[in-house]
Amino acid sequence: MSSRPTAPRRHHALARLLLAALAGVLLVGASGCAGRDEDRASVVVTTNILGDITRNIVGDEAEVTVLMRADADPHSFGVSAPQAASIERADLVVHNGLGLEENILRHVRAAEESGVSTLAVGEAVDPITYTAGESADEPDPHFWTDPERVRTAVGLIADHVIEHVQGVDRSVVAENASAYGARITELTGWMEEQFHRIPDGQRQLVTNHHVFGYLAQRFGFRIVGAVIPSGTTLASPSASDLTSLATAIETAGVRAIFVDSSQPDRLAQVLKRESEVDVDVVPLFSESLTAEGKGAATYLEMMRANTRSITTGLTTA
Known part of the structure; x- marks a missing residue:
């Protein structure tokens, strides 16, 4: 004849079930925490142009944080306190260097001092200097307008990711870099073909x-x-700067003035009036990517758009 468990035995059994359930919840919670984004390896990139290039190299192997928003000016953009903190927590910080990110450099230096690995890409791709104006003989940071230097940068970024970012699959990063580098080489050839349409004198x-x-x-x-x-x-x-440039434009027979799409073209319009010649003012995407669907959301899209604009601007009668 069976008998019902006494109250103390029932309470002990219930307690064991509750402890087992609680242990299961804690185990699931612990495994969930291990997969959160903040626990992943992190690469922080200052400019959005370098950010796009780096994302193509890293893929899904690490978290890539880009500090500069779309259509911002790399010479003047700043970062929030959380963004500044992310720089010092990163496994690797990729920045342009050569004085481009004028408001960000102190944060990059602070990260270096705390032991974060950094890569100043522009300093490692055979930089040139300005040849005229107030910045003459100073290093020119705008290396990305030369796709072949960007192809060199792709290899440098990949090497630093493999060396300094823990947990990435070396073979995946190398394959991503090779595939993206091939697209850069294709871009160079296409740009050469387009620019060949412009007569040398123009x-x-x-x-x-x-x-x-x-x-x-x-x-x-x-x-x-x-x-x-x-x-x-x-x-x-x-x-006097505007007067001198107006004279140079008239002497050279320039057909177009190119201005950054994110900057007002008021000065270019004034110069156009001062020069007393018929020149077009043509917008380019020179220093920043745009939001999706705005013409230059990626580096490759930006370079193709600029190539078309320059070619059209200098060949249209």
Whole structure:
């Protein structure tokens, strides 16, 4: 004849079940915490152009945080307190260097001092100097306008990710870098074909500030001048600067002035009036990517859009 368990025995059994259930919850919770994004390896990138390039290399192997928002100015953008903290927590910080990110450098230096690995990409791709204006003989940070230097940068970033970012699959990062590098090589060939349509005598550039020196060197353009005679948008032109550039435009027979799409073109329009010649003011995506669907959401899209604009601007009668 069976008998019902006494109350103490029932309570002990219930307690054991509750403890087992609680242990299961804690185990699931612990495994869930291990997979959260904050526990993943982290790469922090300062500019959005380098951010896109780095994401193509890293893929899903680590978290990539890009500090600079779309359409921002790399010379003047800043970071929030949480973003500054993310720099010092990163496994690797990728930045342009050569003085480009003027408001971010102190955070990068602080990260270096605390032991974070950093890569100043521009300093490692055979940088050139400005040849004219207020920034003459200073290093030019705008290396990304030369796709072949970007191809070199792809290899450098991949090597640093493999060496300094814990837990990444070396073979996956290497394969990603190889595939993206091949797309850069294809871009270079396509740009050469497009620019070949511009007669040699018309391969002359006037920009809102000195930003296309690397492109000029790679593809055989001559820099006539810049509305802002400096390598940074934080400078401003004088009346004599504008007069000198207007004279140079008239002498060279320049057909178009190219301005960054994220910057007002007021000065270029003033220069156009001052020069008393018929020139177009053509927007380019020179220093920042755009939001998705706005014309230059990736590095490859930006370079193709600029190539089309430059070619059209300098061949249209």
